[in-house]
Amino acid sequence: MYLKKHYKNLITHEIEEEFKKNDIPILDIGDSIKMSILIHEGNKQRIQNVEGVIIAKHKSQLSTTITVRKIVQNIGVERIYLIHSPLIKNIKIVRKAKVRRAKLYYLRLRSGKATRLKTKFN
Structure with a gap:
């Protein structure tokens, strides 16, 4: 039983490695x-x-x-993107932020200057 699972994981790992992108920067929450x-x-x-x-x-x-959130005409828009999708051509980090949460869902309740995050300098 264990060998079947292990063999299945090896096969899926090989297939996933074929489609994985290697040029993606390290993305963190708040970037x-x-x-x-x-x-x-x-x-x-x-x-x-x-x-x-x-x-x-x-x-x-x-x-x-x-999940990427942006403000369009004073309305918050969120969209979920697959990082390894062939439709995404490139990803560039504009600014890194210092956050202490794994999910920033509290930004949904805020507007204007309250949505700003502290910039990480190192």
Whole structure:
């Protein structure tokens, strides 16, 4: 029984390594990031830049996701992105923040200057 599980894990690990991206920077909670995402509209493709703050991160090897929050026309917008998705072309860290929480869901209740995070300098 144990050997079957171990063998299955080896196979899935090999498959996941094939699709994993190696050029992703180390992302932490509270980082302000800028991402380039490939958007399909009909038969056309374009790259859209998205900028926001990482408020949550869920680690699960190939299906690792981040939740990015940004303010658009005074309305908070959150979106979950797969880090290893082929639609994400690049991720750039704009600013690192000093936070003491694993999830920054409290930012949903705040607006304006109250949503600012302390900058990490090292």
